[in-house]
Amino acid sequence: MAGRRALSLAAMSRLSWRYLWRNYRRTSIMLLAIGVGVWAMIFMTALMRGMVDQMIADGIDALPGLVQVHHPAFRDDPSIENSIPPPGPQLLAALGSPPVEAWTGRVKVPAMISSERNTRGVTLLGVDPAGEIALGFDPASVVEGRFLEGPRDPGLVVGRKLLERLETDLGKRVVIMSQDPDNNVADRGFRIVGVFEAKLSGHEERQAYAGLATVQELLGMGDQISEIAVTGGDYRDVTALHARVREPAGPQLEVLPWTELDRYLGLMLGVMDGFVLVWVIVIFLALSFGLANTLMMAVFERVREIGLMQALGMNPSAILYQVLLESLMLLILGLLLGNLLAIASIQPIRNGIDLSVVAEGFEMMGVSSVLYPALKMQDLVLANVVVIILGILTSLLPAWRASQYRPVEAIARN
Template identity: 30%
Template sequence: MMRSRVRTVIDSEVSHIQIHHKNFKDDFDPALVMDENLLKDSLRSVQGIQSIAYRAVTQGMLSTATGSAGVQINGIKPADEVLVSSLNTKIIEGQILNEETKSHLLIGKKLADKLKVKLGSKVVLTFTDQESNMVAGAFRIVGIYQTINAAIDELNIFVNQQTLNTYLGLKQTCHEVAIRLHRDEDVEQVKLTLQSQFPQYVVESWRECSPETDLMVSTLDQYSAIIIVIIMIALAFGIINTMLMSVLERTREIGMLTALGMNRPRVFLLILLETVMLTLVGVPLGLFLSWITLAYFQEVGIDISSFSGAAMSGFGFSSMIFPEFPSSSLLMVMMIVISTALLAAIFPSLKAIKLQPADALRQ
């Protein structure tokens, strides 16, 4: 689930790296722009960049006959945006923007449902230009999109960059540059390169653009450790129950062995060895069955939408989960299971060596 969330953040929401004016994110002032031509010339020479999208961004109000809502207006170049955020794949009704049309708009499904608008509906956008004057423009909805993250669908709308720049009184400038890389591993290296080239701007990776996702990823190991501890406690009780029943069912046999001369350390090792043998058989068999199960569901996925509803999309997670076999932590898990089994076998073994031969034979 976390890997899927990270891919969503990178591929659909913020891209690998974003560039802004140093103070732009403080209040989204339209006057805080960047030179798009300068950025284009410099970014061409940076290794590792796959695609780039230049955006004009401002905040305003979207009004319809049925209501209004605060929105973030993103002025995009459709051809570039498709390569960075795959916006075209998220259109569920209508079509993506056309660069030749000026007054077309894309709206998220959740916002469209909230304002009760549909394809072809006319809306009015109100915002401030670079001189802090109120401006308004009429737009027609030509497409409705839907992403995994419902919060983004409710906030963001898309228009053509040239149209938005005209309303803002801007020329060949932009407020945001979204950069998609060939490899996830190159994020920090490319970020450092861009910071050295553009010291006057702020260069942020996806971790800084989406700090809540970075926090979830960084604490994932802690969550996993807690889950493993809970599973191991359940495993320990299961082993104790199994081995204790084994000792109680063979009380007479253990008493006979003791009466024939088997000392207590050997009885202790007998029970412990039985636990080890059960573990050595059970662990590989369990791992094999897990691998087969996960290999199947990794292809078809697990759909939890029937009971999760819209809760998952509210947090930016997909309701379709594709589990993965944890090959990297396989050895660690095996060692933890074997250690837990051996520790759990101590109590039944102690129970066995405390049996008195005479009492045991009378059972």
């Protein structure tokens, strides 16, 4: 007896394609359902990804840097006692070579700021403006006046909200009070030379920038600094950057990546990938009922033809493959539609969606009021792979049932 044979892939594909469009209305509805489902997967993922990316980017800008060097006690007690010396020759060499792209030394101390009318607690930042800009401070965010012009700049740059709380204005004088290394009050008058707006309102309200040397002089801390902020490479993988800085910094200093400096932000990065997968699977589960039902109907309405094919010598396994191929075609068409819809709907809003109407709520989560959808290849691939794999799994039951009919019973069906 001759060996077992099956239809060629081309012949099976032609058969599947024709069966797929035999009931074009049902197929069109299912295609639309898959397309919209895939669109929802990709579009919502892009929005969420954009939101989290923005949250992380803003968070890193606010830190600033991907890696920071501190006194080991500084994070628990950010006072002047826990300052560190400026980088030595070894650390300087490391900071001057890849993957380090930029770094800056900063003073960061708690302080009180007083205007004629109000007093507020702030974080006083003594910065080198060039280094600060290299680390992510946007000079364009200074909406009134100017940013600092150098480490010895005597002026002060404050956030818009802080300015409002102090009920003062650009060009007016304020007094900054903090503590020197001998626990004495150190104070000084500053003229407000610039007002900045931040993506996160908390920064506008709690941070004040002054020249690094000016603050060091105010606090009598010589050339000591509170932290060294370092940036370079992709924020998703800071292992190399962290290693590059940690070794020359020595054991007496604490060198931490941003994921540990802000654990909430770091957690978001890890959670997001898992969340995308769960989201994609949840949407698919809703879709799978429709897909299974469509295939079941497609199989039930041609039981007789399936029996006929078996009677003519088509193997049960070939019938199973034929139904699966039909499902695969439906899935691929649905994916094409969904991907095109997603790309077409994300492209026009890639420059950001203004969510200022609900920005207050967003800022509580650390998200800015403009949302930039992030369409990532990995998310596209994930959505497509999940739909194909789970789609085929969902189709196995109807396909298996089709292959298990007894020819004589199947042919007798009306």
